[in-house]
Amino acid sequence: MVMDKRCAALLVVVCVAARAALAVSDGPLQNGNFECPPDPNQMNGSAVTGQYAIPNWKICGYVEYIQSGQQQGDIVLTVPEGAHAVRLGNEASIEQQMGVTMGMYYSLSFSAARTCGQSQKLRVSVNPGGQTSDLPTQTVYSSNGWDTYSWAFKAACNTVTFVIHNPGQEDDPACGPIVDSVAIKTLYPPQATQNNLLKNGNFEEGPQISQDYQWGVLVPPMDEDDVSPLPGWMIKSFSKVVKYVDSAHFAVPQGRCAVELVSGVETALVQEVDTVPGSSYRLEFSAGDAADGCDSPMEVQAFAAGGRTTVTVFSPGPGGYTRGALEFTATDSRTRVVFVSPGYYMRNDGSGTLCGPVIDDASLVCVSKPTARRLLL
Structure with missing residues (x-):
């Protein structure tokens, strides 16, 4: 109950402040593990319907809020940390504004898993600065199906927006990678x-x-x-x-x-x-x-x-x-x-x-x- 009240208050702050940047320190991003849930009024089943429904994040496209143990056909979905994560459908993305120090170097890391067995990739970017890369996820390097990826950038100004985007075009538009445990480190x-x-x-x-x-x-x-x-x-x-x-x-x-x-x-x-x-x-x-x-x-x-x-x-x-x-x-x-x-x-x-x-x-x-x-x- 205390957690629900805290998350609800945080959601109000996020909606009022829109995309106001939060100063980051080494470790998880604000709600980087997605344990603070979306507003239930902005959900349709597991699909998130509001752009700012997930505290501290902006979403675009078909994004699902996944719970560990959730059933997808014959597959039981798991998450690497905690009980919740997000899944990105075709052309869907999540983003967060961050307060950083211009000219400094940063590494971002996050865990990802495929859910449908096809060849997938994730596109990460930071703006302004136009720094972007495609991270191949078709090869799995851990026995549990989850891998943690890293990516780095040089801050072009004191406020940047970090985006994780699924550029896939699959037959099932909801079929996409699960993302969790987003963290940052100053290099x-x-x-x-x-x-x-x-x-x-x-x-x-x-x-x-x-x-x-x-x-x-x-x-x-x-x-x-x-x-x-x-x-x-x-x-x-x-x-x-x-x-x-x-x-x-x-x-x-x-x-x-x-x-x-x-x-x-x-x-x-x-x-x-x-x-x-x-x-x-x-x-x-x-x-x-x-x-x-x-x-x-x-x-x-x-x-x-x-x-x-x-x-x-x-x-x-x-x-x-x-x-x-x-x-x-x-x-x-x-x-x-x-x-x-x-x-x-x-x-x-x-x-x-x-x-x-x-x-x-x-x-x-x-x-x-x-x-x-x-x-x-």
């Missing part, structure tokens, strides 16, 4: 140093991981100019991802977080580094087992300036890692450091869930520079 991109030319080589800076994200957070492929939710790193792929994992739910070689290569050769973890042609460099990194039931042995390959090394991870038990190293001579002023898993791996629980080796604690240092005579030549 502070690390800089390269003499002790490590790689930015964020320990992967400690990344998207929000809450206690509810027991399956990690997916970092999607991105173009060269996109803002990365994993500062310093690019994800090069057509439609696959890497998984950002934490030590609370996975085995991590060092520190709090690492990256699991869950998509085999279809995805590469890449960073471009300033180098001096003719100088020698040493790349070191940890390749490990995330302790998520992945079959071993697993392999990781590292590439830089024509050099390559392969590290095999043998894990007789949960966790464990092996150190790898690659020495190379730079041939250009910019050198790409690339990590990739050459094989495809699945959990040994029979679920068919993709997994892979983790990368952590990566460093790159210059070990020798060309002599003056060589520079003159």
Whole structure:
């Protein structure tokens, strides 16, 4: 009863203030888990009929308010956190205005699940600024059917609108992905140093991981100019991802977080580094087992300036890692450091869930520079 009164009061505030922006802090967005329900007078069954019926959100198109355990044909719908979520029909969207700091970087994360088995995607955007991306959701990387996705942006002003949109055109207009647990995190991109030319080589800076994200957070492929939710790193792929994992739910070689290569050769973890042609460099990194039931042995390959090394991870038990190293001579002023898993791996629980080796604690240092005579030549 107290919760209902609080939500009703919040709904009045939202309707009166229309789309007034709320200052955000790291963690869930206002009503980001959708536990504060819509006004019952603006509902038709599970369909939400009022644009501002869901507190703190504006909706467009066919949006359903889903309860965990709700029946859809022969399927029982579940939600990843709490008891409620929303489902987006064809061309439907939800959006929320946020107060941010102009020029700062932010990562947004949310959980999503398919409901009808078809190939689906979600389009995320932030305006003003025109930053937008399509997140592929056709591959499921967790055994429970839910995945958490991350996406990042640079704030173009102090008030922005975040939109999650289902651009699908399915036979059933109500058939679309379920969305829940929307959260934000301020990013502070690390800089390269003499002790490590790689930015964020320990992967400690990344998207929000809450206690509810027991399956990690997916970092999607991105173009060269996109803002990365994993500062310093690019994800090069057509439609696959890497998984950002934490030590609370996975085995991590060092520190709090690492990256699991869950998509085999279809995805590469890449960073471009300033180098001096003719100088020698040493790349070191940890390749490990995330302790998520992945079959071993697993392999990781590292590439830089024509050099390559392969590290095999043998894990007789949960966790464990092996150190790898690659020495190379730079041939250009910019050198790409690339990590990739050459094989495809699945959990040994029979679920068919993709997994892979983790990368952590990566460093790159210059070990020798060309002599003056060589520079003159």
